[in-house]
Amino acid sequence: MSMLKYWVWLSRLEGVGSQTKLSLLERFPTPEDIYCADRDELLLTEGISRREAEVLGKKDLAEADRILADCERLGLHLLTLHDAAYPVRLRSIYDPPCLLYIRGRLPAVDELPAVAVVGTRKASPYGIRCAEDLSFGLAEAGAVVVTGLARGIDSVAAQGALRAGGSVIGVLGGGIDVIYPRENGWLYEDVAAAGCLVSEYPPGAETLPGHFPIRNRMISGLSVAALVVEAPTRSGALITAGMALDQGRDVFAVPGPIYAENSKGCNRLIRDGAMVAAEPWDILREYEALFPGKLRGQTRAAAPPPPEKQPGQPVEAAIPALPALSVKDAGLTDDQILILQTLTEEPMAVDDLAELTELPVRRVLSALTMLEIDGFVTQREGKRYVRAVTLIP
Structure with a gap:
């Protein structure tokens, strides 16, 4: 949190252009280093003006502290340009935001x-x-x-x-x-x-x-x-x-x-x-080849038939154990966690899940879609769902 206040400070500085902020982030390791730099150090940054260097001399962090307190109160999290989770696609544009507020x-x-x-x-x-x-x-x-x-x-x-x-x-x-x-x-x-x-x-x-x-x-x-x-x-x-x-x-x-x-x-x-x-x-169809296995529908290939039984093979193969999933570390939403905790290995309909979780059907469907993409649930015949993982605390 202490480092984030310098990201907030930099992002909120009026009078410093977005390209100048990006140049500063390339030259200095962190926004805290920018905050601590003197005027002569700042002026060595490519493209910076003297007026921008003067604005960067404003060292008041009160607004940044207030914004961080508001984020904590509202349950928002912040994503900086240096974070690994920051989308590469967005980072690659000419003027990406140096800080994102996310709910x-x-x-x-x-x-x-x-x-x-x-x-x-x-x-x-x-x-x-x-x-x-x-x-x-x-x-x-x-x-x-x-x-x-x-x-x-x-x-x-x-x-x-x-x-x-x-x-x-x-x-x-x-x-x-x-x-x-x-x-x-x-x-x-x-x-x-x-x-x-x-x-x-x-x-x-x-x-x-x-x-x-x-x-x-x-x-x-x-x-x-x-x-x-x-x-x-x-x-x-x-x-x-x-x-x-x-x-x-x-x-x-x-x-x-x-x-x-x-x-x-x-x-x-x-x-x-x-x-x-x-x-x-x-x-x-323009992107199906770029994201194999991510799209469902029109050109989705049919599932391969089950292999033929070989001589000497037992009638029933052992059922493999489901992979373990820690809901605490999986980065899931509250709706997705509740759905996983409600699902069992017996197929359940969407309406039943909505009734048990007391969530609107549209939110149950949204959570199920993302859980299916992540491989945490499996859809069975009749749009019924089962949990595909074993939950651990």
Whole structure:
């Protein structure tokens, strides 16, 4: 915790550019070394201005201590640019955040196909249906849906992924405890339970219009591709698509009627080279080879038949012991731990699990999906689940 306060101090310094902060982190081993450096040492950093060196002379840590106390109170954890768990995909963009505030469990996005789903806040019925259906299909196949949780397409995309029992990353333009829009309080809770909320802004930070373009680079930076569902010619979703292209990500768009204002931005993207997405596998087939065994559905190979019984082989082979799992050290969410503790070696239906755990069905499905991907549960015929590990304290 003592080291984290220097990361918070550096990230909150106004008047020091993001590229300067990254240059400082390359030159000095830790933010504490930056804090302790004198002005002449700081000026040896490539690209730093004298004005920035003066700002770095502000040594007050009171705000950092307050932010860390708020994080502890809210149950947030922090991820720094130097942490091994910081996504390589995000670290590789031009201006990655040096500090992330997280509520929930950040999926292993470097090992999974994560797709940004974005679009207009003033979505039409056509856009709402497309966003929900495509996000449901992406999540059901095993992809992570990344979205900004804004009103309109973003919120519908998160709901579709959650309905499929999938994992969602909600990237925010303010503090994690500042719900925007206000009606999304329940959605924040469900996303945190099934995946995570992430922000580069500390608790209490107001959601300001200027934060959204900055946030958008994180949405695309965490993803292998950006899907624009519905967007007029002037839309923040098109900014995200442009950032995705700058970051070397693929861009997909949902085509729409040529006279529909909300589809003009998508149609223009397609005209300029974006790939058409009319169904989830229009996107996923591009990444199936890059993430073998991670996607389920359309092109999933059938399980091999059981081997034929050899002469002299006993009628029943010994049942192998289940691998042991320490729930304390596995990095699981509270929902996932509760599901594992409730499951047995006898198949259980989702509705039964929801009744026993007193969790909403959507959260049970979300937890089961991530546990199945990790190999901790197995799905049997009739969408019934069994525990595939032995739990240890």
